[in-house]
Amino acid sequence: MVSAYREGDTVVVLLPARMSKSEEKHWVAEMLSRLQRSETRRRSPTRTSDAALLARCEELAERYLDGVRPSSVRWVAPMRTRWASCTPTEGTIRISERLRDVPAWVLDYVLVHELAHLRVPGHGKDFWGLVHRYPKTERAIGYLEGLSAAAGLGITEED
Numbered sequence: 437m438v439s440a441y442r443e444g445d446t447v448v449v450l451l452p453a454r455m456s457k458s459e460e461k462h463w464v465a466e467m468l469s470r471l472q473r474s475e476t477r478r479r480s481p482t483r484t485s486d487a488a489l490l491a492r493c494e495e496l497a498e499r500y501l502d503g504v505r506p507s508s509v510r511w512v513a514p515m516r517t518r519w520a521s522c523t524p525t526e527g528t529i530r531i532s533e534r535l536r537d538v539p540a541w542v543l544d545y546v547l548v549h550e551l552a553h554l555r556v557p558g559h560g561k562d563f564w565g566l567v568h569r570y571p572k573t574e575r576a577i578g579y580l581e582g583l584s585a586a587a588g589l590g591i592t593e594e595d
């Protein structure tokens with residue numbers, strides 16, 4: 437069995453004892469690229485820029501929210517009590533950098549939540565009706581609760 441994992445800044449590759457040098461070389465390279473591929477897949481592609489964030493919002497809005505359009509969406513420094521926020525009157529959405537490394541489907545939920553606020557302010561029945569068009573809503577809320585608890589953040593809602 438060959439396996440690899442990350443330990444801080446180091447990648448540890450476990451190889452069977454009886455391998456030739458060239459086999460070792462081959463497997464180290466192979467496992468590094470596999471690890472990188474799986475990490476890239478798990479991360480959201482929107483983590484890279486505000487432009488990518490806006491593009492993702494457009495896709496989600498098209499799919500779940502009748503094409504509602506924010507005027508701007510951007511990453512902001514971590515907020516103390518919130519994952520994200522929006523100003524419906526201006527159509528602006530801000531996403532906490534704490535979410536840069538969550539899985540894509542969790543970030544998608546947060547974006548759908550904020551986009552829904554452009555339609556319905558507050559957290560009433562109509563609001564949740566919209567948000568639940570996104571099928572992973574419940575799972576994502578659970579994920580964020582766990583993340584908040586694990587990091588001792590005390591973040592209880594998305595706002």
Ligand SMILES: [Zn+2]
Pocket residue numbers: 549553558559594595
């Ligand atoms: Zn909200």
